Amino acid sequence: MANLAVRRFAALLRKESLQIVRDPSSILIAVVLPLILLFLFGYGISLDATRVKIGIAIESNSAPANALASAFRISPYFDAVGARDRRELESEMVAGRLKGIVVIPAEFGENFARSPETATIQIIADGSNPNTARFVTNYARGVWGNWQRQMLAETGGREALVRTEARVWFNPELKSRYFLVPGSIAIVMTLIGTLLTALVVAREWERGTMEAMMATPVGVLQLLAGKLIPYYVLALASMSVCTIIATLLFDVPMRGSVFALFVIATAFLFPALGQGLLISAVTKNQFVAAQAALLSGFLPAMLLSGFIFEIDSMPVVIQWISYIVPARYLIPCLQTVFLAGDIWSLFLPNIGQMLLIGSVLFVAAVRNTRKRLD
Amino acid sequence: MWRRLSALIRKELLVILRDPKSRVLLIGPPLLQLILFSYATTLDVTNVSIGVLNQDPGRWSVEFISRIQGSSVFREITPLHRISDIREAIDNQKVIAAVHFGADFSRNIEAGVPADLQIMLDGRRSNAAQIVNGYLDQIANAVNAEASSRQGRRVAGDNVLERYWFNPSLEFTWFTVPNLVGSIALLISLMVTGQSVARERELGTHEQLMVSPLRVHEILLGKTLPPLVVGLFHSTMFVLATVFLFEVPLRGSLIMLYLSLVLYLVCVIGVGLFISSIAQTQQQAFLGVFLFAAPAILLSGFATPIDNMPDWLQTFTMINPLRHFLVIIKGVFLSAMPANELLTHSIPLLLIATFTLGAASIFFRRRIG
Numbered sequence: 001m002a003n004l005a006v007r008r009f010a011a012l013l014r015k016e017s018l019q020i021v022r023d024p025s026s027i028l029i030a031v032v033l034p035l036i037l038l039f040l041f042g043y044g045i046s047l048d049a050t051r052v053k054i055g056i057a058i059e060s061n062s063a064p065a066n067a068l069a070s071a072f073r074i075s076p077y078f079d080a081v082g083a084r085d086r087r088e089l090e091s092e093m094v095a096g097r098l099k100g101i102v103v104i105p106a107e108f109g110e111n112f113a114r115s116p117e118t119a120t121i122q123i124i125a126d127g128s129n130p131n132t133a134r135f136v137t138n139y140a141r142g143v144w145g146n147w148q149r150q151m152l153a154e155t156g157g158r159e160a161l162v163r164t165e166a167r168v169w170f171n172p173e174l175k176s177r178y179f180l181v182p183g184s185i186a187i188v189m190t191l192i193g194t195l196l197t198a199l200v201v202a203r204e205w206e207r208g209t210m211e212a213m214m215a216t217p218v219g220v221l222q223l224l225a226g227k228l229i230p231y232y233v234l235a236l237a238s239m240s241v242c243t244i245i246a247t248l249l250f251d252v253p254m255r256g257s258v259f260a261l262f263v264i265a266t267a268f269l270f271p272a273l274g275q276g277l278l279i280s281a282v283t284k285n286q287f288v289a290a291q292a293a294l295l296s297g298f299l300p301a302m303l304l305s306g307f308i309f310e311i312d313s314m315p316v317v318i319q320w321i322s323y324i325v326p327a328r329y330l331i332p333c334l335q336t337v338f339l340a341g342d343i344w345s346l347f348l349p350n351i352g353q354m355l356l357i358g359s360v361l362f363v364a365a366v367r368n369t370r371k372r373l374d
Numbered sequence: 375m376w377r378r379l380s381a382l383i384r385k386e387l388l389v390i391l392r393d394p395k396s397r398v399l400l401i402g403p404p405l406l407q408l409i410l411f412s413y414a415t416t417l418d419v420t421n422v423s424i425g426v427l428n429q430d431p432g433r434w435s436v437e438f439i440s441r442i443q444g445s446s447v448f449r450e451i452t453p454l455h456r457i458s459d460i461r462e463a464i465d466n467q468k469v470i471a472a473v474h475f476g477a478d479f480s481r482n483i484e485a486g487v488p489a490d491l492q493i494m495l496d497g498r499r500s501n502a503a504q505i506v507n508g509y510l511d512q513i514a515n516a517v518n519a520e521a522s523s524r525q526g527r528r529v530a531g532d533n534v535l536e537r538y539w540f541n542p543s544l545e546f547t548w549f550t551v552p553n554l555v556g557s558i559a560l561l562i563s564l565m566v567t568g569q570s571v572a573r574e575r576e577l578g579t580h581e582q583l584m585v586s587p588l589r590v591h592e593i594l595l596g597k598t599l600p601p602l603v604v605g606l607f608h609s610t611m612f613v614l615a616t617v618f619l620f621e622v623p624l625r626g627s628l629i630m631l632y633l634s635l636v637l638y639l640v641c642v643i644g645v646g647l648f649i650s651s652i653a654q655t656q657q658q659a660f661l662g663v664f665l666f667a668a669p670a671i672l673l674s675g676f677a678t679p680i681d682n683m684p685d686w687l688q689t690f691t692m693i694n695p696l697r698h699f700l701v702i703i704k705g706v707f708l709s710a711m712p713a714n715e716l717l718t719h720s721i722p723l724l725l726i727a728t729f730t731l732g733a734a735s736i737f738f739r740r741r742i743g
Binding site for chain 2: 024025028029032033036037040041043044045046047048049050052053093094095096099117118119120121122123124125126127128129130131132133134137138140141144148159160161162163164165166167168169170171172174175176178179199203286287290291294295299303304308309310312313314315318321332335336339340343345346
């Protein structure tokens with residue numbers, strides 16, 4: 001009898017796996033989309049502004065003004081164009097071609113000759129993108145400060161009394177790619193776990209094959225396990241491919257263990273698959289299931305998980321919503337396993353949260369599936 | 375011809391609006407998304423926690439810490455007691471950064487010797503870490519200025535006048551809301567049109583439509599106008615929310631905005647019809663829409679600036695209608711971009727619209743056989 005159950009289950013697994021392999025849309029979601037997303041996040045998406053286009057208005061005709069202007073020109077952070085008047089540059093900034101203007105005012109040379117520490121410059125940045133604007137002012141201040149100190153040292157001034165020495169752990173070169181690429185693996189697993197599962201199971205409900213399966217001697221739990229195990233394997237396979245590309249092609253370090261990565265991924269797929277199953281069981285309609293998976297799975301994983309946007313900076317109400325987004329717990333784990341190493345004191349509480357959300361979703365999914373049978 | 379066409383348009387509008395479920399999907403979620411995501415998608419850094427290891431008995435570290443407390447950037451200061459606490463706090467992401475004052479920090483300052491201050495940052499969140507570091511540097515400059523002036527030293531002051539154009543207090547929502555308007559309009563228009571041809575094909579009504587007296591260009595017009603009306607309705611709702619709810623200033627020409635909006639929506643509807651024409655089923659159409667929308671939004675300059683991308687990718691983004699529309703909508707709302715600039719950015723939209731509608735009509739016709 002037990003033997004029969006095992007054989008029945010194996011047949012079910014085989015059927016479900018074949019269905020995945022034969023269905024073009026599952027190939028699209030599990031292979032094509034992850035690769036596209038990974039390449040977009042690896043190549044396209046970068047928060048590291050390098051060589052931002054700025055203008056320098058050198059309104060002062062003096063040696064120090066020219067020296068300062070060339071300090072901006074050689075800075076690796078800026079691609080600077082010079083002008084004699086700020087008005088020449090202002091229209092370029094309105095048109096969006098310059099992200100900022102450094103004004104060295106007409107009285108700069110005179111002030112500098114009198115006493116170098118009183119010479120003032122002006123930094124105007126395009127605030128329509130606040131992140132870039134802040135980058136422009138921070139780095140322009142850096143160029144200006146260095147130049148000032150250098151000049152002061154040459155004219156017999158003394159060093160600053162408070163010196164900061166910043167060290168960035170795990171990512172000393174501050175490459176945003178290092179946290180975006182691991183984060184995109186969370187998006188890929190959400191796509192397979194929630195979107196694909198919701199779509200495929202909803203299609204079975206739509207076509208009535210789900211009811212047909214329920215009429216067989218296979219139990220509900222066995223049926224659901226048979227459906228989910230192939231997707232679980234598929235998601236892990238996709239994650240592995242992404243990890244290989246991330247480390248080999250995008251040079252993202254892998255400082256933790258592969259074991260930890262699989263444990264984390266498994267913990268995440270529990271709520272992700274549960275969500276997909278629940279959506280399909282409730283909607284039983286492909287179109288609505290797709291919309292629901294997009295709205296409740298993909299978009300929150302993208303926006304409310306801390307992947308790009310800092311959760312701490314969001315309004316409190318939105319922070320509360322983020323607590324029920326499974327990806328919120330996955331993102332710090334993924335970033336840690338790639339960049340920092342195996343820090344189980346961080347993994348375990350997050351894994352616990354994911355399993356908790358997963359249990360709630362699974363109970364709801366099984367209930368909704370059973371209800372249909374009555 | 376006009377009566378035939380108006381009948382088709384009526385039918386298409388009915389398809390979109392008749393079903394109560396899709397009617398709800400059409401109005402509720404987009405507005406909800408706009409509101410929810412406007413507040414969520416911020417690259418601002420506020421309310422972060424910072425750790426402080428203070429081994430300095432003097433007053434200057436206290437001065438420094440009180441300035442950290444006074445800043446809105448930091449929500450909570452976690453006192454640390456040992457060097458090993460720093461590792462533990464950062465590793466577990468309890469703090470994004472830790473500041474370490476050595477035992478001789480104040481003594482050095484009083485003696486007129488440069489005092490070093492260590493800042494440790496979590497590179498797993500490198501963007502936020504950089505911004506936090508910028509704030510700490512500013513505090514260090516201020517403390518430095520105060521200490522120096524007390525000792526009558528000549529130091530370089532913070533002689534910078536900082537100004538932000540178009541968004542003087544760097545409100546992040548002024549950036550996100552116009553971006554979201556373009557992105558959500560893209561998603562809705564694609565969803566509505568992506569399904570339209572695929573659904574008819576699945577239901578078998580596509581052939582009926584083709585044997586009707588309607589010409590192909592009439593059918594195409596009938597399939598384009600209703601989503602355009604729906605899209606304009608949504609966009610108007612969004613523009614109103616942007617102005618009255620989010621209080622983003624509207625500085626440029628509203629006429630130019632609507633002109634480019636129509637071009638933009640036609641581009642997107644063309645893409646949607648194209649996807650719909652080549653898809654066999656509604657599910658494939660949905661995936662096609664997703665396959666287009668995800669890169670379109672990621673490569674639009676919304677999440678990250680186009681300038682940060684490699685050159686070849688920057689060139690590639692020229693075919694992305696959202697990219698051009700975002701320049702226009704931000705230009706109209708924030709920077710009062712002059713009309714000739716707006717027209718320059720509208721030309722690519724016109725070209726893309728011609729291409730996508732043309733491609734859709736070719737595939738639409740071909741699939742009949």
